[in-house]
Amino acid sequence: MKIFKLLAVFSLSLFLSSQTLAEDMQRIRLATTTSTDNSGLLAVLHPVFEEKNNIKVDVIAVGTGKALRLGTNGDVDVVMVHAPGAEKEFIAEGSGVERLPVMHNDFVLLGPKSDPADVKNAPSLSEALQRIAASESDFVSRGDDSGTHKKEKSLWKDAAIDPQGRWYQAAGQGMGAVLQMSNNKAAYTLSDRGTYLAYKNKIKLSIAFEGAPKQLNPYHVILVNPVKHPHVKTELAQRYVDFIRSEEGQATIANFKINGELLFHPDVIK
Numbered sequence: 001m002k003i004f005k006l007l008a009v010f011s012l013s014l015f016l017s018s019q020t021l022a023e024d025m026q027r028i029r030l031a032t033t034t035s036t037d038n039s040g041l042l043a044v045l046h047p048v049f050e051e052k053n054n055i056k057v058d059v060i061a062v063g064t065g066k067a068l069r070l071g072t073n074g075d076v077d078v079v080m081v082h083a084p085g086a087e088k089e090f091i092a093e094g095s096g097v098e099r100l101p102v103m104h105n106d107f108v109l110l111g112p113k114s115d116p117a118d119v120k121n122a123p124s125l126s127e128a129l130q131r132i133a134a135s136e137s138d139f140v141s142r143g144d145d146s147g148t149h150k151k152e153k154s155l156w157k158d159a160a161i162d163p164q165g166r167w168y169q170a171a172g173q174g175m176g177a178v179l180q181m182s183n184n185k186a187a188y189t190l191s192d193r194g195t196y197l198a199y200k201n202k203i204k205l206s207i208a209f210e211g212a213p214k215q216l217n218p219y220h221v222i223l224v225n226p227v228k229h230p231h232v233k234t235e236l237a238q239r240y241v242d243f244i245r246s247e248e249g250q251a252t253i254a255n256f257k258i259n260g261e262l263l264f265h266p267d268v269i270k
Contacts, residue, residue, distance in 0.1 A: 027056045028236045029076040031068075033147055034174030036080060036219070037061035039194040039263050045252050049243045055236055061174070063146025071095055071222070074229030078237040080221045080244075082192070083147035087220055096222040101267040102244055103253050104218040105193045107151055110179075111137075111208035112186040119188070119208040126159035128209045133159075136167040138187035142178055143170025147217075152190045155214065179203055192217050194263035201259075218267070221245070 036042055037059060046057045060070060064081040071079045072095040080102060081087060090096045109128060111119055117137040122128035132139055141163070142149040156163050169187075171178050175195040182189040183203035196207075221241050226234040243249045250266035257263065 025050075025054050025056045026233075026236055027058055028078065028233050028240060029058045029060065030078050030080065030240070031060045031062065031066075031070040031076040032080040033064055033067065033082055033219075034061045034176065035082070035148065035192045035195045038174065038176040039192075039198045040258070041194070041253070041256055041264060044256055045244065045249065048248070048252060049240060053239055053243070055239065057240065063142065063144040063149065063174070065145030065150070068095070071224045074224060074232060076224060077232045077234070078221060078223055078240060080219060081147055082217055082219045083150045084218065084220070086147075086150065087222060090222065094228055095225055097225050098241070099220050099222045100241065100245060102219045102221050103250075103264040103266050104216065105264050106210065106217050107148065107190055107215040108193050108196055108207045109188065109209040109215075110182065110191055110196060110205040111188040113204065113206050114186070115208060117188070122209060125155065125209055125212040125214060129156060129159040129161060132188050133161045133163060133167075136165060138185050139163065139168050140178055140182040140185065140187045140189045141168065141170045142175065142190075143172045144174070146175075148175060148190060148192060151217070155190070158214070179205065197258050197261050197263050219264070 042059060050056055060076060064083040064086060067079050067081050068086055068090045070076045087099055091099050117131040117135045119128045119131055122131055141152055171181055175191060176199060178189055179191060179199045183205050221244060223234060223237050223241065224232045226232050245268045247269055250269040253264050253266045
């Protein structure tokens with residue numbers, strides 16, 4: 001009986017110790033895109049930062065538009081997103097400071113292997129989208145004001161097309177969910193390359209068009225403005241920014257691969 005009591009006391013002390021450590025750990029809130037979360041990058045990047053700094057990163061993974069609104073409202077301490085135009089507006093309106101590059105990948109136009117719109121033979125990205133619209137081939141849009149959705153809308157505009165009709169579906173979902181929906185419908189969709197590679201073995205979609213300059217997809221990190229929101233944890237958030245742009249953080253990004261393929265390219269170190 002004494003042994004059982006000792007074990008019980010030891011287990012309780014371990015539990016209380018872990019609780020104390022958890023309570024002692026400081027926390028910051030990061031609003032970021034579903035692409036950084038769905039790809040699995042944050043699950044690799046954050047534990048390194050958290051252990052070194054005793055700072056827990058609470059991740060809110062949403063579309064870029066919502067992430068920036070969280071920053072505008074002072075509901076987070078730092079944002080990492082991928083919509084340059086919206087990011088610059090965020091800075092200009094005084095909601096954020098220090099917009100800094102972190103990494104990039106690119107957008108890819110995905111579709112079923114049968115390629116009913118003959119996208120793979122299109123001479124340009126605009127022509128590829130025009131072929132999808134002309135053939136009324138199924139297309140699933142994020143439809144969530146994310147960075148990917150913003151990019152998609154700009155690409156349709158460049159192609160002089162206002163996509164609408166039964167063939168065009170706005171999902172209002174994150175990238176992972178949209179890839180699954182597109183796969184189930186054998187539809188075309190636009191994805192960041194990182195999330196596509198993370199889901200590549202789970203879906204039958206393949207890359208239908210890639211490599212156009214307009215498909216570049218840069219990610220930036222921005223501190224929420226402490227002048228506008230004095231309660232934000234700027235000092236702790238700055239340590240996070242410094243880490244992901246440090247040699248160690250950038251090396252972690254550069255070494256993050258799935259099946260030997262790089263999902264993101266670091267933009268601070270080469």
